Amino acid sequence: DAKTTQPNSMESNEEEPVHLPCNHSTISGTDYIHWYRQLPSQGPEYVIHGLTSNVNNRMASLAIAEDRKSSTLILHRATLRDAAVYYCILVANTGFQKLVFGTGTRLLVSP
Amino acid sequence: KAGVTQTPRYLIKTRGQQVTLSCSPISGHRSVSWYQQTPGQGLQFLFEYFSETQRNKGNFPGRFSGRQFSNSRSEMNVSTLELGDSALYLCASSFLSGVSYEQYFGPGTRLTVT
DSSP: OOOOOSEEEEEEETTTTTTEEEEEETOOOOOOEEEEETTTTTTTTTEESSSSOOOSSSEEEEETTSSEEEEEEESSSGGGOOOEEEEEEEEOOOSSSOOOOOOOOEEEEEE | OOOOEEEEEEEETTTOOOOOEEEEOOOTTTEEEEEETTTEEEEEEEEETTTTTEEEEEETTTTEEEEEEETSOEEEEEEEEOOGGGGEEEEEEEEESSSTTTEEEEEOOEEOOO
16 A cells, blocks of 8 residues: 655634645555545544545645645644544555554644 | 444453444445544554455454454454443445545444453
8 A cells, every 4th residue: 555644733723724644655546535534532534535636625625736646635624623633544446345444643733 | 425433333342252333334334443442542444345355454453353244234243242342343445445535434343352
């Protein structure tokens, strides 16, 4: 399984944008980049995923570098509810469902 | 639509016993995956079931097993419990199996082995 590297923690103020980086220099051409987050005392929650192009949804945006060796999850306006551990996961295009979670980035949001 | 439900939410067992955990996926979802979460090892993939067949298995001993029923509901079983099996067991469902399908997680079953 290809490995991702994320900062252990980041801090943000409420209503400010947050950019969560992820390095994945060993990504293969068919690996998808998925982001999940886990709020305290809850199961993980899907955020967004992409392959090559930048992606937007109602929760966030995903910016993927041209060489695909890094990506950035963008929360446009952080709220207190966004305080969570964010996981960047490479998912091999095998036809199976298997998420290999790393240690993620703990996002702290201050009012 | 109702989310993924897991029962029971909390469980206390003794070493050597066995336990069965249940997961009901979102209606219409056919893939069910199981994960174990511990403070030391984080979130680890156990196995995935799709159309009643185990399609993928993580690096866990044979004491961990599962099955899926025709209505997509799934159970996982742990036999001969060890103290190290104390963990949060999470079930996730997706519409189909494959990289394009997001997984929806349940709240988990907190298992404590004494």
